[in-house]
Amino acid sequence: MHSSQQIIELFQKYVIGNYTRYPVCLASGEGSYVWDTEGNRYLDFFPGWGCDLLGHCPPRVVEAVRDQVTKLIHVPNTWYTEAQGLLARALSERSGFQGQCFFCNSGTEAVEAAIKLARLNGKPGRYKIITMMNSFHGRTLGALTATGQPKYHQGLEPLLAGFAYAPFGNLDAAAKLVDDETCAILVEPIQGEGGVILPPTGYLEGLRELADKHKLMLIFDEVQTGMGRTGRWFGHQHWPVQPDAMTLAKALAGGLACGALVARPSFAEKLKPGTHAATFGGNPIACRAALATIETIEAEGLLERAGSIGERFRRRLETLKPRCPWIQQIRILGAMIGIELSTDGVPVVNQCLQRRLLVNCTHETVIRLLPALNLTDSQLDEGCDILEEVLLESR
Numbered sequence: 001m002h003s004s005q006q007i008i009e010l011f012q013k014y015v016i017g018n019y020t021r022y023p024v025c026l027a028s029g030e031g032s033y034v035w036d037t038e039g040n041r042y043l044d045f046f047p048g049w050g051c052d053l054l055g056h057c058p059p060r061v062v063e064a065v066r067d068q069v070t071k072l073i074h075v076p077n078t079w080y081t082e083a084q085g086l087l088a089r090a091l092s093e094r095s096g097f098q099g100q101c102f103f104c105n106s107g108t109e110a111v112e113a114a115i116k117l118a119r120l121n122g123k124p125g126r127y128k129i130i131t132m133m134n135s136f137h138g139r140t141l142g143a144l145t146a147t148g149q150p151k152y153h154q155g156l157e158p159l160l161a162g163f164a165y166a167p168f169g170n171l172d173a174a175a176k177l178v179d180d181e182t183c184a185i186l187v188e189p190i191q192g193e194g195g196v197i198l199p200p201t202g203y204l205e206g207l208r209e210l211a212d213k214h215k216l217m218l219i220f221d222e223v224q225t226g227m228g229r230t231g232r233w234f235g236h237q238h239w240p241v242q243p244d245a246m247t248l249a250k251a252l253a254g255g256l257a258c259g260a261l262v263a264r265p266s267f268a269e270k271l272k273p274g275t276h277a278a279t280f281g282g283n284p285i286a287c288r289a290a291l292a293t294i295e296t297i298e299a300e301g302l303l304e305r306a307g308s309i310g311e312r313f314r315r316r317l318e319t320l321k322p323r324c325p326w327i328q329q330i331r332i333l334g335a336m337i338g339i340e341l342s343t344d345g346v347p348v349v350n351q352c353l354q355r356r357l358l359v360n361c362t363h364e365t366v367i368r369l370l371p372a373l374n375l376t377d378s379q380l381d382e383g384c385d386i387l388e389e390v391l392l393e394s395r
């Protein structure tokens with residue numbers, strides 16, 4: 001076994017340096033704990049950047065993968081497989097809009113599929129898509145252009161044509177951007193990377209009305225908010241609104257790479273053979289892992305648990321707030337938690353790491369937590385004690 005130092009040296013020599021990494025090599029995980037190569041244990045409030053919704057190595061997912069890997073690892077989409085069919089049915093039934101699925105491997109790919117579907121449905125003549133400022137949709141060039149944050153565009157221009165950005169939450173601004181060439185609106189129900197920003201009352205419903213009025217496709221990017229993260233199967237289900245399509249990834253397969261576009265059949269039919277594909281998309285291992293994820297969420301009552309996790313975090317953080325005036329705002333929906341600070345959040349993350357608690361900072365000042373839905377109350381309290389100590393010390 002290599003030491004952390006030896007592994008870091010491998011990275012310095014052989015891995016492209018496009019990520020800022022913490023000086024820790026992780027070697028194993030179970031539930032909400034991970035261990036580094038030296039055997040130190042960390043409590044993880046941000047497992048897998050939201051992908052490990054059931055914590056590390058969830059038993060049903062491990063078992064499903066173990067079983068599948070001995071039977072069939074990969075076959076392309078020229079064949080039918082039971083796992084892909086069952087997963088598509090499971091997602092469709094939970095979507096509530098009879099969605100049909102296209103499978104891929106990541107969030108950005110799911111968004112690319114959505115952009116293509118919107119353009120194909122916009123023919124002839126309509127190709128423009130309205131997205132929101134401060135959004136995040138991925139790093140491939142279409143999804144990156146959809147992302148309404150200029151800092152991610154820098155140096156990569158020219159971007160894809162046909163995107164216009166409205167401030168998140170402002171219906172009038174979105175309405176003003178619609179013209180004869182607009183074909184779709186793409187929005188995260190809750191902005192995740194943008195700092196856990198909840199939609200104002202009536203906003204998503206208002207976008208639905210706008211889309212209906214102008215015959216636009218309404219697409220929800222549920223890559224971060226989907227699969228029970230917020231206490232409903234999909235984040236938008238907290239409001240009386242349905243999209244024409246939604247994108248999924250992150251938690252979809254309990255930590256394995258899997259993405260999906262789920263679209264109403266009347267729109268989905270435009271993705272005909274030859275229009276789009278993903279070689280690894282919908283492979284039997286990812287689909288079995290996703291089915292095991294759904295089974296675990298249901299068997300363990302984790303949609304309800306997401307709600308109670310959110311409430312317990314809220315109680316802890318609201319109690320802390322009066323003693324910690326640099327907490328500006330606490331934003332929570334289920335197990336999606338943002339703590340807006342008036343100071344830089346990076347030292348908070350580093351201090352937590354020193355005390356073996358893993359958290360994330362987004363947008364410089366927002367501490368973001370995406371804990372596993374099977375986090376126990378005692379783990380939650382253990383982590384909150386550390387976070388509280390660190391927040392009280394920082395300023």
Ligand SMILES: Cc1ncc(COP(=O)(O)O)c(C=O)c1O
Nearest residue numbers: 106107108136137138221223224
């Ligand atoms: C809402 C949303 N869409 C898309 C993506 C891109 O997903 P991926 O990194 O799997 O490509 C992310 C990633 O954070 C996301 O939060």
